[in-house]
Each structure stands twice: as C-alpha cells, then as structure tokens.
Amino acid sequence: MAHCHREFFHSQWKALLDDDFIEAWKHGIAILCNDGIKRRFYPRIFTYSADYPEKCMPANAANLWQLLIPDQIGSSLPVSKI
Amino acid sequence: MLMPMDQAQAASASGPSLANRVGPHIRRIFTTPLNAFGLSRRYEATQLPSYDPEEEVSLQDLSNIPAIENSMEPKSFYPFPNRTAFLLGDWHWNGGVQKSQAGFRDLIGIIGRPEFKPEDVQNVSWDQINDKLGAGDGEGEWEHEDAGWTRTPVTISVPYQPRRGVPTPPKAGPQNYTVDDFYHRSFVSVIREKVLGLDQCYQFHFEPYELLWQRNKDTDPVRVQVELYTSPTFMDAHCELQNSPAEPGCDLPWYIIAMMFWSDATQLRLFGNAKLWLLYLFFGNDSKYCRCKPSCHICEHVAYFQTVTRCITLRCVQYAHWLAVAARIFQGLR
Numbered sequence: 001m002a003h004c005h006r007e008f009f010h011s012q013w014k015a016l017l018d019d020d021f022i023e024a025w026k027h028g029i030a031i032l033c034n035d036g037i038k039r040r041f042y043p044r045i046f047t048y049s050a051d052y053p054e055k056c057m058p059a060n061a062a063n064l065w066q067l068l069i070p071d072q073i074g075s076s077l078p079v080s081k082i
Numbered sequence: 083m084l085m086p087m088d089q090a091q092a093a094s095a096s097g098p099s100l101a102n103r104v105g106p107h108i109r110r111i112f113t114t115p116l117n118a119f120g121l122s123r124r125y126e127a128t129q130l131p132s133y134d135p136e137e138e139v140s141l142q143d144l145s146n147i148p149a150i151e152n153s154m155e156p157k158s159f160y161p162f163p164n165r166t167a168f169l170l171g172d173w174h175w176n177g178g179v180q181k182s183q184a185g186f187r188d189l190i191g192i193i194g195r196p197e198f199k200p201e202d203v204q205n206v207s208w209d210q211i212n213d214k215l216g217a218g219d220g221e222g223e224w225e226h227e228d229a230g231w232t233r234t235p236v237t238i239s240v241p242y243q244p245r246r247g248v249p250t251p252p253k254a255g256p257q258n259y260t261v262d263d264f265y266h267r268s269f270v271s272v273i274r275e276k277v278l279g280l281d282q283c284y285q286f287h288f289e290p291y292e293l294l295w296q297r298n299k300d301t302d303p304v305r306v307q308v309e310l311y312t313s314p315t316f317m318d319a320h321c322e323l324q325n326s327p328a329e330p331g332c333d334l335p336w337y338i339i340a341m342m343f344w345s346d347a348t349q350l351r352l353f354g355n356a357k358l359w360l361l362y363l364f365f366g367n368d369s370k371y372c373r374c375k376p377s378c379h380i381c382e383h384v385a386y387f388q389t390v391t392r393c394i395t396l397r398c399v400q401y402a403h404w405l406a407v408a409a410r411i412f413q414g415l416r
Contacts, residue, residue, distance in 0.1 A: 004259075004390045007238040012264055012387055015234045016361075020270045027329055028336060029270060031277045035133070039288065040334040043273055043341055044319050046310060046366050050345040 109324060116296060121306065124292040126321065128335075135285045136369075143285070143378075144371035161214040166192070166202040171211065230267045230275070235260050236388070266385035269363075273339050276365060276382070287311040287367045288337040290320045310340055310366030340366025345387075361385040 021043065028040040112125040125131070141147060162168040169192045177185045192198070239256040280286050293312040294303035310316055320338055344362040363382040364373050372378045 001390070004238065004240055007240075008236065008261070008388070008390050011236045011238050012266075012385070015236060015264060016266055016269065016385055018268065020268060024270050024273070029273065030332070030334055031274060033277060034280055035282065038334050039277075040329070040332060040336045041273060041277065041339045042323055042336060043269065043339045045341045045343065046315065046319075047342045048345070049343065051347075 113294075120296050120298075122294050122296065122303070124294055125289060126317075127289055131289045135287050138283045139285060139369075144369065144375070146375065146377075161211045163206060164202045166195075166198055167206050167211075170203060171208075171215075175215075230271050231265055232268065233262070234264050234266065235262045236264045237261075261388050264386070264388050266361075267382075269341070269384065272363060272382050272384060277339075285369060285372060286365070287369075288335075290316045290338075292317065309370055310342070316340060316366065338367075342366050357389075359387040359389065361387060 024041075024043055028042045030038060030040045032038045109126055109128055112127065112130050114123045114125075116122050159165055159168040162171055173185070173188055173192060177188060237258050237260045240259045241256050277286075287309075290311045290313075293306040293308055295306045296303045305314075307313060316338065319340075323336055323338055342364045344364065345360065346362075347357050347359040350356040350358060361384050363384045364380065368378075368380050372380055
C-alpha cells in the first residue's frame with residue numbers, strides 16, 4: 001500500500017514537473033514585462049511546506065527531486081532539507 | 083521604503099572598484115545609506131535596480147487595517163441579486179440548523195440595516211438561487227480551459243497477486259492503474275501569468291539584496307533576516323545563476339523566480355471523508371506580509387493531488403485479506 005501511495009505521488013509530481021518546466025529551469029523563460037524590460041526568469045524551488053502526513057510523502061519520495069537538480073545548475077537546492 | 087534609488091546611486095562610493103567578476107556584465111556591490119532605523123541594503127548587481135518595489139508600499143498594503151476611503155463592497159453578489167438577499171441567504175444556510183438567540187440577533191441586524199429595502203427581497207426567486215448554489219459540482223469556472231487547468235491521466239504500476247488456488251493468468255504481473263482526473267496547472271504558465279500581471283507599481287522583488295543593520299558608524303553591520311529575497315539562500319542562488327554560463331545570444335537580465343510550495347489536505351465536511359489535497363504556490367519574490375494577507379490574492383493553487391482509492395487498495399490486499407478471513411474461520415472452528 002505504501003508502494004502505491006509513493007508511486008502515485010511520484011507520478012503526479014512527474015506530471016507537474018513537465019518538460020516545459022525542466023526546460024525553463026535549465027534555460028529560463030524570457031518574458032517582456034509590463035515595464036517594457038525583457039527579462040529572463042529561472043524558476044527555483046525554495047520551500048515545500050506541509051503538515052506531517054503530507055510532508056512524509058515528498059520526504060520519502062526524495063529520489064524524485066533528482067529531476068530538479070540538472071547537472072548544469074548544481075545541487076545547492078534546499079529542497080532536500082524538507 | 084528605505085530610500086529613493088537615485089540617492090542610493092550617489093551613495094555607492096564603494097561600488098565601482100569592487101568588480102568581482104569579469105564577463106558580459108560586471109557585477110558590483112552597491113550599498114545604500116542608512117535609513118532612520120539604521121538599515122541599509124547591499125546589492126550585488128551590474129547596476130542598481132531602476133525601481134524599488136517597496137517605494138510605494140503603505141501600511142494598508144501590508145496589514146489588515148482597512149483604508150478609510152477604500153470601500154470593501156464587492157461588485158457582484160451572484161447568484162444573489164443584491165447585498166440584502168445575499169445576507170439573508172447567508173443567514174439561512176450558514177446560520178446553523180437550529181434557531182438561536184444569536185441567529186435571531188443576526189437576522190435583526192440584517193433587516194435593521196439602514197440600507198435595507200423590502201423590495202430588494204420581495205421578488206427574489208429563492209428556489210432558482212438555491213438550485214444555482216447547489217449545482218456547483220463539476221461545472222466550476224476553474225475547469226474551463228482558459229483558466230489554465232489541465233487534466234492529466236496518471237498511471238502507476240501495481241503489483242498484483244492472484245488469489246491462492248486460482249490459476250495464474252498468462253499475463254500475470256504488475257497491473258497498470260490509471261487515475262484520469264488529476265487536475266493541475268502548468269508551472270510555466272503560472273509564472274508567465276504572474277510576471278505579466280505585474281502592474282507599474284508592482285511589489286515583486288526581482289533583485290535580492292542583503293539587509294544590514296548598523297547601530298552607528300563605528301559598529302559592524304549585522305545581517306537582518308526579514309524576507310526570502312533578503313535571505314542568504316536566495317542570494318546564493320542568485321549569484322550562482324549570474325555566474326553560470328549565459329544562454330547563447332541572450333543579453334537579457336536574469337532573475338530567479340522563487341517558488342514556495344504549500345500543501346495541505348483539507349477536510350471538506352464535518353462528517354465523512356471528503357477531502358481535497360491541494361498544492362499552493364507562493365512566490366518568494368513577494369513580501370511575506372503580502373503572502374500572509376489573503377486579500378492580496380497572490381496565492382496560486384496549482385494542483386489537486388489524488389490519493390490511492392479503495393479499489394486499488396482492495397486489489398493489493400486481496401491476497402492478504404483472504405489469508406485473514408481464512409484465519410478467522412479456523413479460529414471459529416476451534
């Protein structure tokens with residue numbers, strides 16, 4: 001049962017961290033802002049807050065976070081310190 | 083709020099000589115002069131930001147103190163035609179199932195308001211309104227495509243054990259189990275929407291800085307931890323990004339979008355197990371005071387997690403269940 005929970009949570013996060021997001025993580029998203037300046041934005045995940053039962057799930061699914069650490073960027077993510 | 087930027091530019095005497103990187107953009111350290119509280123900012127950037135998001139911040143923006151001239155009247159009370167009908171409907175549905183003194187006082191309060199007009203509620207078709215209120219399932223606005231929500235089927239592989247005594251089917255092994263209704267929004271589109279939605283006087287911090295406090299000129303400055311965009315983590319991530327190789331042919335300024343997730347399973351009813359497991363997204367570039375203030379509307383809900391349902395559970399525990407039943411039967415026979 002724990003296996004099913006974990007696999008299911010993994011799969012849902014896999015759907016969230018889609019190819020577009022990984023592409024944006026690595027190469028940024030160029031957006032022309034309303035003040036007329038075009039900027040390139042790189043999404044980074046800083047915190048993941050949850051109550052205990054919900055926290056256990058991502059904490060135990062830690063190998064999924066490898067997706068978030070592309071080699072080019074490094075591995076200084078605080079996400080692993082959930 | 084600390085100081086206008088042109089003054090800061092003038093004060094950055096230590097800046098130009100402190101070029102710490104040679105590349106397409108040389109970054110320098112800019113320090114703003116102390117304000118009345120002894121606070122100053124230290125930026126590490128190619129130039130000082132042209133706009134200070136905290137310049138126009140007022141007390142009302144960061145607190146729940148209502149502005150006097152700011153009317154809180156919503157534009158629409160849909161499906162109710164007017165405010166009085168809405169208040170009566172709210173009293174009827176949310177006032178509890180039994181009559182009480184407090185409920186009576188609430189009712190008197192509603193019909194005792196100076197703007198109460200009997201004609202507001204005389205010709206209201208309450209049945210239709212109640213039907214509309216009750217018909218909320220499955221027709222939510224958020225399910226429309228332009229709201230950015232997508233439904234993705236999620237498939238997992240479940241180990242499947244046939245019952246004892248039943249011949250093993252030829253295609254035995256893990257079975258795929260698909261849940262169709264995982265609703266979520268694309269992170270990239272949420273970020274794009276957020277950035278494009280910033281108006282001229284936005285309070286979204288693109289450039290992180292160190293906030294320093296100095297009692298007087300003789301003492302060393304002390305780092306002040308206030309916001310995510312003043313934290314060492316943000317600063318490190320920002321510096322790391324600036325030091326990374328540039329995208330080919332790109333000379334745009336780079337910034338970090340700090341994503342902060344919150345996740346909580348919400349019990350929907352007082353009784354029963356109806357639950358929603360939401361994933362919220364805040365941006366660390368916003369001030370924590372705005373993030374704490376619901377009326378700022380800066381919380382994005384980005385996903386509704388599904389949980390493993392009963393049918394999949396039954397399939398998994400079928401084998402174990404049979405063992406348990408058998409044990410109970412034998413116990414009874416004994």
